[in-house]
Amino acid sequence: MTMNETPALVLACIAGGALGAIFFGGLWWTVRKSLVSSRPALWVFASLLLRMGLTMAGFYVVSGGDWRRLLACLAGFVMARQVVTRLTRPLDARQALSDQEARRAP
Template identity: 35%
Template structure:
């Protein structure tokens, strides 16, 4: 039961990390170089770096907390993150096909 909880938490962490990656890259593709009233100007490179640091920081802290000094728990959480990567990829692929101009 303990390892199932760690696996599910790993899936949640993976959804957070890879979903956030997709959202941050998608926001860059939507408005290339345009400044709007609701969105203050931020250089794209800075936006990606801040997104990476935030996602990686939260993911590593949560992974360390989930691990609790037991490497098997870390491996199980990482397997959950890999499953989440596959799930996000399957969820995003049809949307990417619709957005690509022909």
């Protein structure tokens, strides 16, 4: 890997994070919306098609045929999953998690 490729990989990772935030944030929003909808199956199915289409197109564009950029994009996508999962937990679950982490601290 040369110095010229490093910025492209960093940008691919950031783009993967953005795609992941859209995908998993959209999933969270869809689940919440479908719980109060009169047509939850329509919401879930339409959301799936939209989220998958955007994600696959984004991965295709970001990778540009280079497996290293595809892998960097995937790494950003997985990191975004972790962030969205942590941010969308109920407040009491976040508090319990921080209490557990505090007890493990030296």
